[in-house]
Amino acid sequence: MLIECSLDILQRLKEAGYDNFEDPYWWPNSGTFEVIVGAILTQNTKWQRANESLQMLKEKGLLSLEALSEIDTKVLSQYIKRSGFYKTKAKYIQSLCKAIKNEFGDFETFCAKVNRQWLLSQKGVGEETCDAILNYACKREVFVVDKYTQKLLQDCGYEFESYEEIQNWMQKGLKGWQRLYPGYELARVYAIFHGMIVEASKDKNFKLMPKA
DNA sequence: GGCCAGGTGTAAA
DNA sequence: TTTACACATGGC
Numbered sequence: 001m002l003i004e005c006s007l008d009i010l011q012r013l014k015e016a017g018y019d020n021f022e023d024p025y026w027w028p029n030s031g032t033f034e035v036i037v038g039a040i041l042t043q044n045t046k047w048q049r050a051n052e053s054l055q056m057l058k059e060k061g062l063l064s065l066e067a068l069s070e071i072d073t074k075v076l077s078q079y080i081k082r083s084g085f086y087k088t089k090a091k092y093i094q095s096l097c098k099a100i101k102n103e104f105g106d107f108e109t110f111c112a113k114v115n116r117q118w119l120l121s122q123k124g125v126g127e128e129t130c131d132a133i134l135n136y137a138c139k140r141e142v143f144v145v146d147k148y149t150q151k152l153l154q155d156c157g158y159e160f161e162s163y164e165e166i167q168n169w170m171q172k173g174l175k176g177w178q179r180l181y182p183g184y185e186l187a188r189v190y191a192i193f194h195g196m197i198v199e200a201s202k203d204k205n206f207k208l209m210p211k212a
Numbered sequence: 213g214g215c216c217a218g219g220t221g222t223a224a225a
Numbered sequence: 226t227t228t229a230c231a232c233a234t235g236g237c
Contacts, residue, residue: 049236
């Protein structure tokens with residue numbers, strides 16, 4: 001799959017069928033609490049590894065705000081071992097769950113009231129994780145900028161100074177691309193395009209045609 | 213055996 | 226305010 005490096009690259013990704021997801025927002029079980037846990041678990045790790053940990057937690061009945069707030073972090077770390085960085089991630093997950101519980105009470109209230117600044121002040125939540133939670137758990141109109149996106153734009157010859165600059169540029173541009181998905185809410189359009197970039201980037205058959 | 217995977221925090225320059 | 230490094234496992 002050779003995709004021309006041009007302004008309408010996102011449309012090409014769609015035409016190439018990279019938007020064929022199981023979940024309407026691409027991220028598995030979007031709009032639920034487990035997106036928060038998955039967002040931490042998948043840091044610098046393949047999604048498959050993060051998902052194995054999620055399934056383990058689900059089996060043990062631990063995939064809830066309450067359970068993860070109370071579990072011993074040493075026990076938790078053993079359940080998420082396959083996702084790598086398991087000791088630090090166990091601490092991050094628990095402290096975030098405790099903070100959400102204390103500050104908002106439950107997941108629904110969290111989604112309704114949380115803002116970027118609060119999330120970013122939590123240990124283990126950087127810009128990408130923060131925006132992943134806002135878009136995929138809370139369905140906010142926020143575009144997630146990850147390494148794939150940065151590399152794709154770089155390969156296309158665009159240069160940016162910061163995460164925020166890329167995010168603003170993408171969000172502005174994607175409002176125009178919303179016409180490709182009539183009737184979809186903007187948050188979902190952001191979600192889908194980020195998902196397409198990830199899926200295309202992971203696809204070994206995907207190649208960018210260098211600019212002429 | 214080296215390199216990478218849906219990053220982040222921290223210390224040192 | 227940048228840069229380097231630690232965090233850790235599993236698959237290729």
